Amino acid sequence: MRLILASASPRRAELLASSGFEFTVRPVDVDERHHPDESPEDYVVRVARDKAEALADECRRTGSAVIAADTAVIARGEILGKPADRLDMVRMLKLLSGIEHDVFTGVVVATPDQELATAVRTRVSFVPLTIDEINWYIETGEPEGKAGAYAIQGHAARFIDRIDGSWSNVVGLPIATVYQMLKRVRA
Secondary structure (H helix, E strand, O other): OOOOEEEEOOHHHHHHHHOOOOOEEEEOOOOOOOOOOHHHHHHHHHHHHHHHOOOHHHHHOOOOOOEEEEEEEEEEEEEEEOOOOOHHHHHHHHHHHOEEEEEEEEEEEEOEOOOOOOOEEEEEEEEEOOOHHHHHHHHHOOOOOOHOOOOOOOHHHHEEEEEEEEOHHHOOOOOOHHHHHHHHHHO
């Protein structure tokens, strides 16, 4: 079955490719704003589902399976998406400094006749950060476009002392979960 990745994220594509999947990338644009009474799990699954639905016609036409995902960082009860600007990056990194937080990725695998959806949670612990460390990290350019303003697979690894759960989930796509979902839709 042909796979389509409904994402503009190069990290998601790298994770899938390095895990041996062959796929086509089709970025989609959906509303990623959080709705007021939505839990983090419901939020990421809704956005992932919207991404998958944006490719439903292509999925039906080609008999493909669509993989869609959305990731959010939750710290002190706040959902941290992609930072708006440098000040937002500083704010987010200060919020994450010295605490444990959750990373949720909503994953949807959809075929013309089936849809599976789930949210995967990983717990991440940051060491305390100084303002100099925060400024240095922002200067690397890495926080741009990243949920929670950090990339576990990059320079931010020096700030993370432990995780509980899937590492690839924090990057943006829980590969073992995707693999199990694909096995179920192909069965």
